[in-house]
Amino acid sequence: MATTKHKxxxxxYASDFIPSDVERGVFLGNxxxxxxxxxxxxxxxxxWSMRRRMKVLEAVLEEKGITKQMVEQYVPTAExxxxxxxxxxxxxxxxxxxxxxxxxxxxxSTFTRKKK
Amino acid sequence: xxxxxxxxxxLAGVATGAxxxxxxxxxxxxxxxxxxxxxxxxxxxxxxxxRNERLPTLDLESQQDFLTGFRIWNQTSFRTLAPxxxxxxxxxxxxxxxxxxxITAILDIADTDPVLGLAAHTWLNCxxxxxxxxxxxxxxxxxxxxxxxxAADKLGPGTLELHPDMKLPDHTKHEIHIMPGGYVGDSxxxxxxxxxxxxxxxxxxxxxxxxxxxxNAVPLPADGVVKRVLDVGCTIGQMTVALKERFPExxxxxxxxxxxxxxxxxxxxxxxxVEVHLAQRLAEDMKFEDNSFDIVTSYILHHEMPAEISKQxxxxxxxxxxxxxxxFPIDFYTGSNKPSPLAHQKYRHFWDMRWNNEVWWDEYESLxxxxxxxxxxxxxxxxxxxxxxxxxxxxGIKPA
Numbered sequence: 001m002a003t004t005k006h007k008x009x010x011x012x013y014a015s016d017f018i019p020s021d022v023e024r025g026v027f028l029g030n031x032x033x034x035x036x037x038x039x040x041x042x043x044x045x046x047x048w049s050m051r052r053r054m055k056v057l058e059a060v061l062e063e064k065g066i067t068k069q070m071v072e073q074y075v076p077t078a079e080x081x082x083x084x085x086x087x088x089x090x091x092x093x094x095x096x097x098x099x100x101x102x103x104x105x106x107x108x109s110t111f112t113r114k115k116k
Numbered sequence: 117x118x119x120x121x122x123x124x125x126x127l128a129g130v131a132t133g134a135x136x137x138x139x140x141x142x143x144x145x146x147x148x149x150x151x152x153x154x155x156x157x158x159x160x161x162x163x164x165x166x167r168n169e170r171l172p173t174l175d176l177e178s179q180q181d182f183l184t185g186f187r188i189w190n191q192t193s194f195r196t197l198a199p200x201x202x203x204x205x206x207x208x209x210x211x212x213x214x215x216x217x218x219i220t221a222i223l224d225i226a227d228t229d230p231v232l233g234l235a236a237h238t239w240l241n242c243x244x245x246x247x248x249x250x251x252x253x254x255x256x257x258x259x260x261x262x263x264x265x266x267a268a269d270k271l272g273p274g275t276l277e278l279h280p281d282m283k284l285p286d287h288t289k290h291e292i293h294i295m296p297g298g299y300v301g302d303s304x305x306x307x308x309x310x311x312x313x314x315x316x317x318x319x320x321x322x323x324x325x326x327x328x329x330x331x332n333a334v335p336l337p338a339d340g341v342v343k344r345v346l347d348v349g350c351t352i353g354q355m356t357v358a359l360k361e362r363f364p365e366x367x368x369x370x371x372x373x374x375x376x377x378x379x380x381x382x383x384x385x386x387x388x389x390v391e392v393h394l395a396q397r398l399a400e401d402m403k404f405e406d407n408s409f410d411i412v413t414s415y416i417l418h419h420e421m422p423a424e425i426s427k428q429x430x431x432x433x434x435x436x437x438x439x440x441x442x443x444f445p446i447d448f449y450t451g452s453n454k455p456s457p458l459a460h461q462k463y464r465h466f467w468d469m470r471w472n473n474e475v476w477w478d479e480y481e482s483l484x485x486x487x488x489x490x491x492x493x494x495x496x497x498x499x500x501x502x503x504x505x506x507x508x509x510x511x512g513i514k515p516a
Contacts, residue, residue, distance in 0.1 A: 004258035004303050012262065013375035015284050017301030020291040020473045022244065027237035028230060037234070038241045041186065045245060048182035049175050056174060 153389045157267025159260060167388060168322045171311060172253065179249045184315045187242050194235035199460035201231045206459055213459045222463045236467045240294070243472065246315050247295050247308060254304045261304055268383035276382035277395035278375050285398070287422050288373040290475045299351065299374030306352050306380020324354045327415070330446050331358035333503040334413050335511060337440045342366050342410045346436065348399050348429065349417030353381030356392045359413075366410075371397040400428035407438040416504070418447045419480035426480070427488045434492045434514060443494060443512035445485070446503040454481075486510055 006012065028034050058068055076084065152164045162170040162177075171177040203213040205225045211217050226232045254261055269276055284300055291298040295312065297305050314322050321327065336342060342363050347356040350370030360368040370392055372378050378394045385392050397403055399417065412433040418426045433443045449455065457465075469477035489496035489512040500511025 004255050004262070006258040006262055006303070010259075010262060010266070011280060012303030013278060013280060013379060014297065014303040014305075015289065015300040015375075017289045017291060017298045018286065020294045022240060022294050022471050022473070025237075025240070025471050027233035027240075029228065029233065034237060037237055038244075041238065041241045042245055044186065045179045045182045045249065048185075049178035052178035052181060053174060 152387050155268060155271055155386050157264055158387060159264040166323050176253045180315050183242055183246045184318055188318055190238050190242060198232055198235040202460040202463060205229055217459050219462055219466060222459055226463055240471055243294055246312050250308050250311050251296050254307045265379050265383055268386045271386045273391035274385050275393045279396050282396060284373055287425055291473050292420055294473050299377050303376050305376035309377060310352050324358055327354040328358040330415055330503050331355055331362050333501055334411060334444050335442055335501055337410055337442050339440055344409045345411045346409045348414040351377040353385055353392055353394055355415045357385055357390045360390050360392050369393045371395050371402060373398055400425050400432060402432050402436060404436045406435055409436050409441060410438060411442045412437055413444040415446045418445055420476060422476050423479040423483040426483055430488045431492045434494060437514040439514055439516040441514045445510055449506045
């Protein structure tokens with residue numbers, strides 16, 4: 001039962017139900033691909049939420065006198081530039097370095113233990 | 117020709133068609149939609165816009181905004197691409213796509229085609245994350261929202277009738293449209309249903325615009341007398357409220373098997389100040405007196421029930437309608453109104469049934485609803501006025 005976590009002494013009017021099995025569906029020929037695609041949709045949801053919040057923040061700031069133009073024309077200090085570049089490179093490395101993996105072993109391949 | 121399932125999944129087409137109907141019925145739909153009145157215990161974290169409470173957090177609102185956009189993208193991107201792909205793959209195998217290919221041949225292709233797989237996968241996961249994001253929010257603060265429901269349970273102007281000990285038949289317990297818990301199994305399911313379907317209708321029903329169109333499409337009895345109206349399978353009562361707006365002097369009832377839906381619907385009606393009576397009852401055993409309603413209607417109910425239950429409901433509707441009363445079940449194309457199935461439509465119907473949990477779709481497709489109406493005594497036609505998809509709707513009159 002998909003009951004909510006709530007105070008034990010209250011009626012919730014929920015009944016038992018028959019669950020779907022949609023999460024077991026394989027649509028892309030490989031469940032890992034399915035899972036990755038699902039993760040990408042979830043990631044898009046989160047990224048857009050963040051961008052939309054930024055838009056709200058900009059709108060609120062503008063109401064308080066910090067205009068969008070001021071944000072656009074802001075010139076970072078050299079220290080800020082350096083710190084942000086470092087963070088940008090970390091972000092790129094984390095996000096895209098898995099693309100460089102050269103997987104070539106089937107799941108059934110044996111593991112050769114290295115000797116001392 | 118409409119691709120009815122494609123339309124159903126994105127609803128952009130349905131909404132557009134319905135909006136056109138709304139325009140054409142502007143005079144009828146002129147009745148003002150009420151805005152929120154509020155009540156003691158009402159939770160409105162971020163206020164409301166017209167008659168819709170805003171989602172409780174900016175993040176949740178933004179998540180739904182993304183998923184609505186993603187739904188439209190899926191709909192637009194694959195509307196042409198997927199049918200073309202299906203036809204191409206059939207032709208590669210020497211099968212004429214227009215020859216009504218077998219579902220076996222179609223699924224054999226679908227199982228190995230990445231484009232067809234992607235079309236289904238992305239639509240279903242959009243649906244999945246729509247429900248999940250909403251459920252996660254409301255579950256995280258469950259007592260707050262259960263307090264809100266409780267605060268409204270006993271308030272008017274309408275009434276709420278629930279039966280916690282009612283034994284629900286299994287056909288009511290499926291997670292239709294993969295909504296977690298379905299209509300009966302999640303105490304906060306009404307919140308999920310309302311906000312999730314706003315996404316599903318791509319924000320074209322945030323003020324119940326579509327439900328008002330359907331309520332306004334319901335034909336009157338020949339004598340014009342409308343004192344009591346019943347909306348069957350009303351979920352959160354959007355059409356029930358719209359019927360009250362159309363017939364302000366009448367007593368309006370909505371029934372559903374799902375207590376969580378009704379509780380939320382009652383709270384919303386309280387908030388809107390609309391007097392409707394919502395009751396937990398079954399379509400096949402409505403427990404109303406004989407000859408006690410002038411109109412019995414429903415909105416997309418029948419395709420969510422086994423065919424046998426549909427027939428039982430038709431019998432019940434005939435029983436509770438007074439002589440001259442109107443039976444108007446709004447649903448997908450029925451009878452000879454059905455378009456010819458194209459290969460991709462057959463695939464779309466299949467995965468909608470199998471994976472989007474439209475559990476009873478195949479039974480609905482083979483159901484002769486018009487015949488069932490005539491069998492119990494209705495003077496019935498499939499050429500009733502347009503309501504939803506298609507240009508006409510089934511209509512039954514109980515002989516005077």
